[in-house]
Amino acid sequence: MSKRTKNYLEKRARVEEEQYPIAQAVKLLKEMKKSNFDESVEISFRLGVDPKYPDQMVRGTVVLPHGTGKETRVLAIVGEDLQEAAKKAGADFVGKDDVVQKIEKEKWVDFDVLITTPDMMKYIGKLGKILGPKGLMPSPKAGTVTKEVETSIAEVKKGRMEFKVDKTGIVNAGIGKISFTDQQIEENIREFSRAIQKAKPNALKGTYLKSMHVSTTMSPSVNIDLNTIES
Numbered sequence: 549m550s551k552r553t554k555n556y557l558e559k560r561a562r563v564e565e566e567q568y569p570i571a572q573a574v575k576l577l578k579e580m581k582k583s584n585f586d587e588s589v590e591i592s593f594r595l596g597v598d599p600k601y602p603d604q605m606v607r608g609t610v611v612l613p614h615g616t617g618k619e620t621r622v623l624a625i626v627g628e629d630l631q632e633a634a635k636k637a638g639a640d641f642v643g644k645d646d647v648v649q650k651i652e653k654e655k656w657v658d659f660d661v662l663i664t665t666p667d668m669m670k671y672i673g674k675l676g677k678i679l680g681p682k683g684l685m686p687s688p689k690a691g692t693v694t695k696e697v698e699t700s701i702a703e704v705k706k707g708r709m710e711f712k713v714d715k716t717g718i719v720n721a722g723i724g725k726i727s728f729t730d731q732q733i734e735e736n737i738r739e740f741s742r743a744i745q746k747a748k749p750n751a752l753k754g755t756y757l758k759s760m761h762v763s764t765t766m767s768p769s770v771n772i773d774l775n776t777i778e779s
Contacts, residue, residue, distance in 0.1 A: 556576040567773035568578050573762055574733045577726065580767045587726045587764040588617070589733055593719040594759040596752070603751040606713040610689050610743035614732040615707030618724035622704055623647065623659040630697055634663075638671050644668070651675050662686045663700050664693055711743070719744065726764050737762065741777045 555621070568576060580588060594599035597604040624634035625648065632641045641647065641659060648671050650656045655678055662679065664686050672679075672686065679685040690710040694700050700708075701752040713719050723736045727772055739758065748756050761769035 550667060555619065555625050556602045567771045569773050569776040570632045570734055570737060571730065571776075573770045573772045574730050574737075576770050577733075577762060577764055577767060579719055580727050580728065581764065583610060585767050586617070587766055589724045589726055589728070589736075590763050590764070590765070591721055591740060591755060592763075592769065593741075594754045594761075595713055595717045595744075596758050597713060597717050597749060599713050599715055599717065601751075604749050606719065606744070606747050607711065608747040609708055609710050610701050610740050611721060612707035612709070612736045613739055614724060614728060614736055616709065616722055618722070620661055621659040622701055623662045623736065624670060624696055624697060624701060625662065625664045627665070628669070630665070633698050634701060637698040638705040638768055639663070639701050645671070648672065648675065651678055657682050657684060661704050662692060662698060663704065665695055665697060666693055670694060672741065711740075711747075737772075738777060 551725065553604060577589065595606060597606055599605055620636065621640045623643075624631070624639040625644060626634055626642070627644060631642045631644075641763050643650075657678065662684050664674075666688075669686075676685055688694070691700055691703070691708070692710075709721065714757055721740065723740055724733050728736075741757075750765040757774060760772045760774060762772060
């Protein structure tokens with residue numbers, strides 16, 4: 549077992565097992581910050597689902613009102629008629645055959661999100677072995693295969709992200725930076741929580757959202773009182 553640092557143990561000692569109202573949880577995260585860099589704020593939902601059953605899979609997208617604090621590099625693979633609009637919407641890289649060839653031949657994946665239109669999937673489909681393992685393959689469910697290219701690019705640049713439950717029933721994601729104001733962090737948490745609730749499988753019986761924790765890159769997690777999320 550790896551040893552915890554003195555700094556971590558000091559922080560851990562301040563976090564009780566009880567659940568904290570959302571505002572108090574955010575305040576506690578701020579008080580625990582001791583590092584000299586802008587730590588990421590991360591959220592973790594424990595869900596009462598068994599992802600091995602298709603009808604209990606949880607996935608979706610969310611547009612965080614204050615973004616993640618991280619610059620998202622967007623590649624748009626679209627027809628010539630949409631390329632200028634994609635650039636104006638904020639895409640960092642735009643192209644069609646040239647970009648497909650670059651990915652195929654050079655294994656180029658220096659971007660975070662790929663947005664395309666349905667008619668382009670016949671070209672992108674062959675890139676599955678390269679894009680798939682990196683989590684970069686576009687899909688309609690994630691809103692990255694769409695006819696509304698400009699809207700999709702703008703939302704991703706603003707802070708839209710895809711989430712998916714893992715095999716243990718957990719959803720983890722970065723939702724901002726510790727330098728955000730308390731209100732900004734709270735509003736991002738609430739919006740993500742609403743997206744999780746919206747993604748609840750219809751077939752699920754029993755408790756869906758079991759717990760929610762927030763933490764920073766260097767801090768222990770803080771348990772949020774679920775009754776205070778929408779208050």
